């Protein structure tokens with residue numbers, strides 16, 4: 380089993396860390412991830428034969444690396460198809476340093492996620508991220524669900540208004556089967572109603588290890604302002620469809 384752990388490094392299932400739950404777990408070290416090497420990633424396995432086959436696959440299927448051949452043993456064989464998936468040493472050095480901060484970073488993001496839960500739990504129309512038993516999130520993302528009716532404002536307008544305040548809210552993710560590539564292969568509305576509903580309602584809020592409590596208070600204050608603005612103009616979203624550039628400012 381190959382598990383996609385691109386977002387879940389640091390998470391746990393039943394006390395077992397991500398990376399130990401499948402034969403191979405793939406990790407992403409893209410710049411927005413909690414551990415980054417700028418770009419790139421890693422495959423994690425405790426199976427020596429699998430590790431060797433991944434190493435060869437990333438190196439043109441060759442039986443030795445250039446570094447190994449720089450010593451006396453310059454001969455090599457090619458045992459499978461492979462490509463160049465090698466990370467540069469510069470990136471690896473950055474990634475190795477970042478890895479040492481994995482636990483402290485996750486701990487801070489967990490604190491911030493708990494704090495978001497406390498601060499946002501009081502706002503009508505917001506459903507907090509689920510916390511299923513036995514699962515500990517890596518807290519790579521904090522995505523909450525906004526009910527347009529109860530919050531008083533459509534989700535897209537919430538994201539637009541947060542961004543107008545300089546807050547990098549976004550969506551993870553659009554419903555995959557409705558993206559153009561999958562539509563061209565038969566993806567249609569109604570095929571995955573739960574994903575479609577969430578794609579219309581989720582908002583990802585900023586969450587990163589360097590975030591201060593004051594940063595987070597700003598995000599929550601902006602959400603409260605947007606909600607108050609919408610509440611003071613019932614029906615505006617339906618009638619006018621456009622959010623103010625800065626909901627906090629008098630119009």
Ligand SMILES: Cc1ncc(COP(=O)(O)O)c(C=O)c1O
Nearest residue numbers: 383385386406407408409419420
């Ligand atoms: C679940 C998941 N899989 C795979 C990827 C791709 O990772 P990368 O961009 O490092 O190839 C991402 C990136 O965000 C992801 O979230």
